[in-house]
Amino acid sequence: MKCPFCGKEDTRVIDSRPADDGASIRRRRQCDACSKRFTTYEKVETIPLVVIKKDNSREPYDRSKIESGIFRSCHKRHISVEQIKEMTDEIENAIYNLEDKEMQSSVIGEMVMKKLKEVDVLTLLPTASAWNGAGNNQKRSPLRKF
Numbered sequence: 001m002k003c004p005f006c007g008k009e010d011t012r013v014i015d016s017r018p019a020d021d022g023a024s025i026r027r028r029r030q031c032d033a034c035s036k037r038f039t040t041y042e043k044v045e046t047i048p049l050v051v052i053k054k055d056n057s058r059e060p061y062d063r064s065k066i067e068s069g070i071f072r073s074c075h076k077r078h079i080s081v082e083q084i085k086e087m088t089d090e091i092e093n094a095i096y097n098l099e100d101k102e103m104q105s106s107v108i109g110e111m112v113m114k115k116l117k118e119v120d121v122l123t124l125l126p127t128a129s130a131w132n133g134a135g136n137n138q139k140r141s142p143l144r145k146f
């Protein structure tokens, strides 16, 4: 990838995450020559991802399935649409970083569950400690990457 500022080819990716609701990947790049940063967008179609279901049938990866799965689990929690979108972005980012072309649906399911547990700890802790008064014995959420 050529640097738009100095034209040198030595640039590297410092961050990548889904954009346009998963239709593209936004990459932050830095030029090794002039240290300037710039952003590129790459279409996700270049990384076709197939999900293998329990009965071994395959279907194209669909971001909205993750989103609706989270929504179903979250409708009784105090979680905003923005938070659901954020969680989906983070899960999707992790999926893309694996760079697999095929993925078991159960693996994606586990990622969603893990993410929900993190959010549970974040959203339920203040309530729990308010009621109990004392400290908690729940695991703390790991530090967020972003």
Ligand SMILES: [Zn+2]
Pocket (backbone or CB within 6 Å): 003, 004, 005, 006, 007, 008, 031, 032, 033, 034, 035, 036
């Ligand atoms: Zn440069």
